[in-house]
Amino acid sequence: MFRAECKAGTELGRIACSVLCKGGLVSDEIVNGIVAGRIARPDCANGFLLDGYPRTVPQAMHFSNLLQQRSLPDPIVIHLDVPDAVLMPRLTARRQCPRCLRIYNILSQPPRIAETCDDDGVALLTREDDREPVIRQRLHAYQELTGPILKWYGESMVRRVDGGAPPKQVAQAVEQAVRRGRVASESLA
Secondary structure (H helix, E strand, O other), rough: HHHHHHHOOOOOHHHHHHHHHHHOOOOOOHHHHHHHHHHHOOHHOOOOOOOOOOOOOHHHHHHHHHHHHOOOOOOOOEEEEOOHHHHHHHHHHHEEEOOOOOOEEOOEEOOOOOOOOOOOEEEEEEEEEEEEHHHHHHHHHHHHHHHHHHHHHHOOOOEEEEEEOOOHHHHHHHHHHHHHHHHHHHHHH
């Protein structure tokens, strides 16, 4: 969502991009505004997935109020638990095509020709927010701000998934957590 706002050149997008390029976290007010606008679009009418939001307790409180106002069910909260030592190589291995914006990972999803987009042959780039110093800063901020959110939601709402497992296992665990969450919310309705 941030990158879409940045690309669209909106005021919120320009502010978000400025903060992200320095490895910081965008303020709750801006994030909440971007999320509220995005989930109001027609393609979210039957549900949506948010990656990395809410990230702070105030965001979670705002999101809870937003869901209530829109008569939407409580969220299914999935925590992908991954040690920093596993995350760093994964994140620094990301590359992006500047033309078509396709994302690669030189470790797990490499292009056919090294550092070149499969679709249009353009040289791949490492985004500023995928450089190690920026990632370390983001991980530190994440630990300080996001740890409390798991407590705020509580064990009954948080589904923990081993994000260090192979991608197919992680995907299956996430799908199971979503299915279990849907069944639980349907039985309450």
